[in-house]
Amino acid sequence: MRLLSEAALRTVLTPALAVESSARAFIALSSGTMVVPVRSEIQRPDGEGIVFAMPGFLSGEVFGLKLIATRGADSTAMVMLFDANSLAPLGLLSADALTDWRTGGGIAAATRLLARPEATTHVVIGAGRLAGPCAHAVAAVRRIGRTVILGRDARRAEALVARLRAEGLPAEVTTDRAVVAEADIVTTVTNAEAPVFPGAALRPGTHVNLGGAFRPDTREADDVLAARGLFWCDSESACLARAGDLVLPLASGALDRARVVGEIGAALAGTLRGRHDAEEITVFKSLGNAAQDICLASDALAVPGLAAPYFDPKGNASVE
Known part of the structure; x- marks a missing residue:
């Protein structure tokens, strides 16, 4: 399982990757090859924010879960991915920048078609x-x-x-x-x-x-x-x-x-x-x-030359 920090993600997240990944996610979502249940939401008792749990399953490829928590203007997010066939954990990604770019990529994918x-x-x-x-x-x-x-x-x-x-x-x-x-x-x-x-x-x-x-x-x-x-x-x-x-x-x-x-x-x-x-x-x-988050996380993991450490969750050992 790869561990991707914000710094590692920023080296691979580009406008082109975000646009193509979102387009792929939207098509998968509409065709039924991506299954995305209704997200769970937990409102903070103090009314200052919310926590979202957003799962998704891309048939034959990956399944994953995005967690995002907000408080006022602040937020933090993570995505965990698993192989859809072997169930092996693929990555744990910090997802603050990923959230920003999947939003921008989705908007641009729609703009490319409609503007x-x-x-x-x-x-x-x-x-x-x-x-x-x-x-x-x-x-x-x-x-x-x-x-x-x-x-x-x-x-x-x-x-x-x-x-x-x-x-x-x-x-x-x-x-x-x-x-x-x-x-x-x-x-x-x-x-x-x-x-x-x-x-x-x-x-x-x-x-x-x-x-x-x-x-x-x-x-x-x-x-x-x-x-x-x-x-x-x-x-x-x-x-x-x-x-x-x-x-x-x-x-x-x-x-x-x-x-x-x-x-x-x-x-x-x-x-x-x-x-x-x-x-x-x-x-x-x-x-x-979540289709966008899962596709962009998967595509980011697949970028050649990505510098990110591995972690063996069963052996509790980091390997380079």
Whole structure:
């Protein structure tokens, strides 16, 4: 069993790996070759955070479990993988960066399919830890000439922009939510509970990624976008049950159920429609799914030349 630290993972996690791994995970999830039970959740008694247990089984390859705990703005995560046939333990991975990149990779995989080919302006709403991976991953699938960061904390947004520029990605800061009117792609990765931009401001043909709100009573998109957009989900059943961006407008009637097209994995596999014309406003709702974590962890373990120690769990011995 390999032990992968954050430092080891950061040497192998790339935008390209994250995108391809998420695409593989979505297709496996929608085709039924990946089985992902409903995740378990434990709310902290003090109301300050939550613990998630997220298992998954990829037929013929691996099964695994992701554990993630949050407290306020802090979180920590780990993934354990086993061989699906021999049951041998394959790896124990620290999964903080892996979580960030699987989110960015999933959003970019959907963007590669749904955004117009000529898209060049990407507005990212949110300046937390997910914003950077999302900006880089989307830039890996479209020729992004302008990345705009819109965040509530100006200092954090400016620090993120400075880092993105140092990493070679053209970026700028704004505090004006109306900037979405200039966007070809809008990505939201916030912890907001109410809509964070005006859906009426979007131009026809815009692609939107909703990657933040993950409870039935929270949302990042408003009723106007619900009425204008066509929606694809990472997991349709999970989104219809737990994603406020769908649950709330469906309940109010602002979103017609027929506008929820289905799962992005089926669209990636070619069994479900993607974008049909340049005027459609396409929306990808990402709750995050253990399929992505397990596929990315497995793919990271398979990167040639990975420097990571081995541990024999039966012999309790480390071997190099």
